Amino acid sequence: MGPDKSLAWILPPDLARLRVLEQWVLLLLEAIRARIAEAEADQRIAAAARPGAVEAPVVQWAIQYGIGRDRRAILVHTGDCRLTSGRTRPATLEQVRDALRQPGVDPCDICGAGRELGLTDP
Known part of the structure; x- marks a missing residue:
């Protein structure tokens, strides 16, 4: 994608x-990204300091x-x-291992669930 001709007047020729x-x-982009990270952390x-704020549980596995x-x-x-x-539900590690023992149940190749469980090579 080439430079926009309408902005050519603002750029030096050399x-x-x-x-x-x-x-x-x-450098400006780096500073902006750092400020965005700070704002997100703030x-x-x-949000965590608000009364009654409950953080959503982290789902480690799903079936x-x-x-x-x-x-x-x-x-x-x-x-x-x-x-x-929408047909995916959170699961515990034990539930995941039980499910994989059933015929027709496979680990997802996209997210590498098999690698995470030590079932396939990295």
Whole structure:
């Protein structure tokens, strides 16, 4: 994607000054990202300090169930897998291991649940 022609008037024509501007913009971007991280941390701290604030439990494992009458377990995911659906429920490590002993239940290849459980090579 090339530079926007409407902004060409603001940029210097020579390479040396363009490189200086490039470095300045990168430093500015780094400073902005640091400030965003600080603001997010402040927001989390403020939310935790509110009376009655309860942090959502961290889900480490999830089991995805199939469609149909029996709705059997079909996949095991890590808690942060992006492939989970509305048919996925939080599970304990023990429930996950029990599910994987059932025929037709596999660890998710996307999130690497098998690697996390030590079932496949890294």
